[in-house]
Amino acid sequence: MMYPDPSSVTRVTSIGAGPIGGGWAAHFLARGYDVTAYLHNESETPAFRAILDTAWVSLTELGLAEGASRDRLRIVTDLEQALEGEQFVQESAPERLEIKQALYKRMGDILPPSVVIGSSTSGLTMTEIQTSCATPERTVIGHPFNPPYLLPLVEIVGGDDTAPEAVAWAGAFYRIAGKAPLLMKKEIPGFVATRLQEALWREALHMVANGEATPDDIDIALMNGPAPRMVSQGQCMAFHVACGAGGMATNLDQFGPALKLPWARLEAPELTTELRDRMVDGCNAIAGERHFEDMAAQRGREIVAVLNAVRQSREG
Secondary structure, three states: OOOOOHHHOOEEEEEOOOHHHHHHHHHHHHOOOEEEEEOOOHHHHHHHHHHHHHHHHHHHHHOOOOOOOHHHEEEEOOHHHHHOOOOEEEEOOOOOHHHHHHHHHHHHHHOOOOOEEEEOOOOOOHHHHHHHOOOHHHEEEEEEOOOOOOOOEEEEEEOOOOOHHHHHHHHHHHHHOOOEEEEOOOOOOOOOHHHHHHHHHHHHHHHHHOOOOOHHHHHHHHHHOHHHHHHHOOHHHHHHHHOHHHHHHHHHHHHHHHHHOOOOOOOOOOOOHHHHHHHHHHHHHHHOOOOHHHHHHHHHHHHHHHHHHHHHHHHO
């Protein structure tokens, strides 16, 4: 199958009214695309527009592409209408396999085979999703990190019936669309970034369950320890640089035996009612009286500041 030149794409459809679907729509609008947003029901429109309102503040501070405008958004509730004339589809439907399979069956029958479909799924595989699609070769995972309008990462991998050309096309398209694509070598549950995040999450839950730390302690540790360093260096390069001229070889030779020490517990703890309540109460205490919209706006301002600072540092 011949796919169009990724740089020629000007029209995209974003499927989904939640934070991911709305976030993708905002991102594509900010990059100067014509965007059709497919919502399941008109009642979802106010919440969807609220996501756009929040996102647009940060996107404006980051800098909009030439021609970018919210006027280039079209909202529809009819799938055939949403897909008519579109050149790429970003699917962010609910994380239920039967919903996605039925959706891909319909899209496979409606869309020309040359239109690549990317899924934002974080917990399902494309091999599972594409089983009922008549044209599975053009279906790929395009998994963003939340919020997708700010964080550049998108993880890309195909399913058993996906054509390698579609994966390569998606990587090129996402890069042109302003993302940082990661083309995965294999299809694995949770992809790359979510698996790393999950390891942190499980250890955090263990520490709360055992009374070793509170949610506030954990966030203080991360925000003032690994997180600022990771803006500049990922885990591998941080450990490589930490050991001086010897690099990773010195790190592994010196600290390799410590890998056997009980510093981490990757098995998930039992999510008891007590642990659930500790986490909820701890996070509510951190949030205080702040509303979700206020916290999302603050998150946006601070991520924008970080991204702009890193960009200026690398350009200067």
